[in-house]
Amino acid sequence: MKLLITRDLPPRVIDAARARFDVTLRDLPQNPDDTELEAMLRDYDLVLCSIGDRFTAEVFAAVPAPRAKLLANFGAGYNHIDVAAAKAAGIPVTNTPGAVTESTADLGVALLLMAARRLGEGERVVRDGRWHGWKPTQMLGTHVSGKRVGIIGMGRIGKAVARRLHYGFGMVVVFHNRSALADPGLPATQVDFATAMAADFVVVCVPGSAETHHMINAEALAHMAPHGIFVNIARGDVVDEAALIAALQAGKIRAAGLDVYEFEPAVPEALKAMENVVLLPHLGTACIEAREEMGFLALENLIAFADGKPLVTPV
16 A cells, blocks of 8 residues: 655654555655645555644545545644544544653653743853853742642643652642543642633643634633743644733743744744743654654554554544
8 A cells, every 4th residue: 555654754663664555755844735735635545644734624625536545643633634524535534642641741841840940041141152150140930849730631641741740849730621530640639720820830731623722812821820831732723822922021921831833833033032931843742762652653553454453543
């Protein structure tokens, strides 16, 4: 079967794919446009895709009789694929949940620490030659240990972040979840959305979807305290970026740490201009262990389909 892999993956994953399929590797930095996406559906039996591949309803409608029979998404989030349109076209979709959990949670904690202790700003001071020696009031940040963290979305990643912050830093964990959670797996209290947003630190871990689009808007950010620090490791469009920029510029919140953006790879100049914002280039799963695990899980789904077996992680 002809398999298109839309991004370069770790060598072990590519080798394993080539051992089973007729592989074409699209090793290009830019995201494909609709014309290229339509060609993927027409010209290949299987597609191993990722976050930049926006398979919209319009793309599926343009290919009424697709050759492609499976979209194996490289990643847990799949809001870039119109799953209903895919299924209507007879194309199931899979993802890679679980494989992304630990690395994404690690990065969430890293962003929280960076924003709290002004680490990105400090590195820029050193690199730019603006550091003139230690002094007691230099770049004062804020403690993390013992503070209160609000987790928005207590799924796999939210729980993993909460474990690290509670057991590692003694943080008090409150969380908001769309459904009741009887046992979060650690000392944590489920609260309403406003209460979670009012914590000293807020970490957003919800999946990207129509229901979560812009759930962090001006009204939500108004619940945060002026000393509050906001971290997003979910999906960029969960946050109304204009509202976040306005809150930061007005001093309504202290700082932010972002790994994802509403229109990535575009990052607003206003965010780049603020020293109290930590900006990373979507590095949540950027560990070789995680990326290999993601790739092999996507490959498991492809092989299962080719062998006529149930898909491992259908969405």
